[in-house]
Amino acid sequence: MYVSRITTNYLNNSIISNINNNRDILLGMQEQFISGNKVNKPSDNPGAASGIMNTNTYLSKMETYLSNVKGAYEEASASDSVLDSIITKLQRAKDLATQGSQELNQSEQLQMLGTEIEEIMKSIAQLANTQYNSKYIYSGINTKTAAYSTADGEYIYQGETSTAEKDQRFIQIDDNMNISVSPLGKDLFGEYYTDPDNPDNKIATGALGDLGILRDAMMAEPPDYETVRESIDKLEDDVQHILTYRTELGNTMQTLTMMENKYEDLKISYTNQKSNLQDVDLVGLSSDLTYQQMVLQASLSIGQQMMQPSLLNYM
Amino acid sequence: MSILQGINLAQQGMTVSQAGLTIVSNNVSNMNTPGYSKQRVDLAQGHFYAEGGRINISGVEVSGITRYRDSFMDKYYRDENSVLSYYQEMLNNATFIQDCMNELSGTGITGALDEYYTAAQNLMNDPTNSVYRADFIQKAAKVAQEFNTKVDSLEEYRKTLVGDIDDPASLEKSQISNDVNTVNQLIDQIAEVNEQIAQSVNMGGDPHALYDQRELLLDELSQYVPVKTEDTPSGEINLYIGDVKILNRHEKLGTLEVVMGDENNPAKINIVNEEGEPYKIDFEKELGSKGKLAATLEIAGNDSDSFTIKGVIGELDSLAAAFAQSVNEIQQYRSADGTEASMCLSDDGKSLVLADEPIFVTSDGSADFSAKNITINTEVLNNPNKIATAVGDVDPNNPTQPLNPDAVGNVAGAEKFCNMRNEAIIGGLTSEDKITSIISNVGIETQKITNNEETQYNSLALITTQRESTFGVNLDEELVDLMKYQRSYEASARVFNVMDEILQIITNLANS
Structure with missing residues (x-):
């Protein structure tokens, strides 16, 4: 039979090292409790650590895209209400044209109608010069330039005219998804001005062009009833053109709302994922902690009992 | 009777x-x-x-x-004790590196990169907003600072271990010099005890107390270096460190000496004999993976197979360089045919001009970026209008002017700053993936060392028990x-x- 000598020092050392072990485990649990994290340093669980850091990145991206989406939505709805006012103005112009198309009208009356058309043009140009967040929304990327100059009854577009993709103003709403909520004013509202190469000729496009022609026809002496009548249909077309864009804008706003919901959902799911990786299970940990405290107490009391007896007690 | x-x-x-x-x-x-x-x-x-x-x-x-006493047990114990000391020292150092690189709560480089990319998004949403521009360049400066701070504290730590070749005085104060001094003292003491034992044995004595004292000194020495002994009839021992004989009975054959090495291994250990002549050059190679000295030299060295401070700094360097280059490329973009260029705002912020200032420069004038020398260009920091938020056509008639100077809302440049977040800029990884991978590698290495240390600790505890039960x-x-x-x-x-x-x-x- 092999009897190993259990020396007194060995006994003491092993009791102390066991108690230390138990305290160490307890300390680790307390650290988890206090920080609320089960992974406090990368070596606790390298896999979970990189997961936590990746989730942090995703979450931050979500936050940014979410705020971008919200910003884009606000700009789009600002644009939407501008377009709404412009449509109302154009409809008023159409009514005026209908009114003026009767040859019964005196030329003085047509003069008055013409003046009102002039006012409508001014307010459309003013609306087109709307700023959102100190940016001109219908000037493309020339955000610091007003869309229209309105001097001398001429309405000249001064913003960016290129429709190439690189000249668009984008808002990023996903890793590879940009959205533009700022159309070029020229395409939407047109222009009306004297051709610099030929002073007898007028350049007239879009709603402003049609309004300019209408205004000039009404102001002419004698009034050009034929042209006034023709502009009724043209103005109707202009309203349709803006309405078509407004529908597109509505679709974009719907997409934005959808994206917003998607990001809100993703945020919750990533937060959950992070919590699973990082947060302690308090219930489980409490019961483990209670158990570990018991183990420590047991090791203390057993240790005390083991150190006490020796032959010395019986001599 | x-x-x-x-x-x-x-x-x-x-x-x-x-x-x-x-x-x-x-x-x-x-x-x-x-x-x-x-x-x-x-x-x-x-x-x-x-x-x-x-x-x-x-x-x-x-x-x-x-x-x-069981001399076999003693040798066995000392062998394993050297291995444990090695792991303990590795663990101490790894723990420091890990504490330094612990960014789980979203601080440090990770946090700075996150803030930087968020600032880039704001810039893209509103490139003419001076607050966003200033914020962007300050966040870029913060990324550079975080790189500097990390590398500074790692290098400072390495300096306390093995000194720095640019600061000769630091070698003397370093941990390795201290430890080598202790080793030399222990060798002296063993030689002295050897001599006393020889005298006592010569006079027919049996000097138990001296034997015990020598065992204790050998145990202590085994913490620093791997120790081997050889008994002689006089009761003295011959002492070997690694395979190098250092004591022939009480005659000392050599003294360990720390000398300055190179950038990769700032401290080297030689053994010189009593006349001060070299006895064994590059002695550190004899130590293997045993003892505290070997661990200190390993973690402060540049062995690509092991976990070293230099290795972590190298990873940070490559990330900092890739990051700075990518940002500067966007900032100073010129298309190959010269028709397109990156553009920033004019000083009054009302029109576009071609961008020429880089965002990051090196603080030491070197051509290559590192985590230590990456720094923000003060030209851009002091005038955030110089950030190239736009990419546009160059005026064909005047290649130094943009075709459309009014396009201040052009965000093609800012978009590139944002998209860089998702681009693989270094070894197939994005900047944030790379820092995550660096940190989790530190975690994996530390975990590996912790596990080794624990195993070795337990096995030594068993040997200590057996040895203790003998004597x-x-x-x-x-x-x-x-x-x-x-x-x-x-x-x-x-x-x-x-x-x-x-x-x-x-x-x-x-x-x-």
Whole structure:
């Protein structure tokens, strides 16, 4: 039979090292409790650590895209209400044209109608010069330039005219998804001005062009009833053109709302994922902690009992 | 057998018992002395012969004192102790590196990168907003600072371990110099004890206390370096560190010396002989993966296979360089045919001009970026209008001017800054993936070392137990011996008493 000598020092050392072990485990649990994290340093669980850091990145991206989406939505709805006012103005112009198309009208009356058309043009140009967040929304990327100059009854577009993709103003709403909520004013509202190469000729496009022609026809002496009548249909077309864009804008706003919901959902799911990786299970940990405290107490009391007896007690 | 012989025998018994009691009391009083080996009295019976009906007995004698020691166990223990010290030192250092690189709560480089990319998004949403522009460039500056801080604290730590070649005074104050001094002192002490042992043995002694003292010194030495010993007839030992003989009995063959190395290994260890001539160059290679010295040199060295401070700094360097280059490329973009260029705002912020200032520059004027020298270009920091938020066509008639200077809302440049977040800029990883991978690698290495340390600690604990059970003092054993010798002393005294009575009877007979 092999009897190993259990020396007194060995006994003491092993009791102390066991108690230390138990305290160490307890300390680790307390650290988890206090920080609320089960992974406090990368070596606790390298896999979970990189997961936590990746989730942090995703979450931050979500936050940014979410705020971008919200910003884009606000700009789009600002644009939407501008377009709404412009449509109302154009409809008023159409009514005026209908009114003026009767040859019964005196030329003085047509003069008055013409003046009102002039006012409508001014307010459309003013609306087109709307700023959102100190940016001109219908000037493309020339955000610091007003869309229209309105001097001398001429309405000249001064913003960016290129429709190439690189000249668009984008808002990023996903890793590879940009959205533009700022159309070029020229395409939407047109222009009306004297051709610099030929002073007898007028350049007239879009709603402003049609309004300019209408205004000039009404102001002419004698009034050009034929042209006034023709502009009724043209103005109707202009309203349709803006309405078509407004529908597109509505679709974009719907997409934005959808994206917003998607990001809100993703945020919750990533937060959950992070919590699973990082947060302690308090219930489980409490019961483990209670158990570990018991183990420590047991090791203390057993240790005390083991150190006490020796032959010395019986001599 | 004569009566007087009986008295003699009783006296011998008492003397032997007294010797036993002395050893017991020595054992008990030294039971907590580190390195003390339990001793035991060896008894032998005296000669015995019978001659014509008479017996002659010479009783009992102390034949020697045995020291409980197992030299195989000692060597085994020291070997494993060197390995444990190696892992403990690795763990200490790895823990520091890990603490330095712990960014789980979203601080440090990770946090700075996150803030930087968020600022880039704001910039894209509103490139003419001066607050966003200033924020973007400050967040870029913060990324550079975080890189600098990390590398500074890692390098500072490495300096305390092995010194820095640019600061010669730091080598003397370094941990490696301290440890080498301790090793040299221990070797001196062992040589001295060797000499005392030789003298004592020469005079026929058996110097137990000196043997114990030497074992203790060897144990301590094994923490720093791998130790081998060789017994000699004089009771002295020859001492080897690794495979290099350092003590021939009490004659010292060499002294360890720390010398300055190169950038990769700032400290090197040579052994010089008593005349100061080199005895063994590049001694650190002999150490292997044993002992504290080997661990310090390894973690402060540049071995690409092991976990080193330099390795972590190298990873940070490559990330910082890739990051700075990618940002500067966006900032200073020119298309190959020269028709497109990156553009920033003019000083008054009202129009576009071609961008030429880089965002990051090196603080030491070097062409290559590193985590230590990456720094923000103060030209751009002081004038955030210089951030290239736009990419546009160059005026064909005047290549230094944009075709459309009014396009201040052009965000093609800012978009590139944002998209860089998702682009693989270094080894197939994005900037944020890379820092995550650096940090989790530190975690994996630290975990590996922790596990090794734990395993080695447990295995050494087992060896310590076995060793302790050989040479340690067991109080119960000593108390039993105490009783044993006390009783035998009492018995011998009793025998003496009886003999005395018999002698008295005989004396009285003669009187009557």
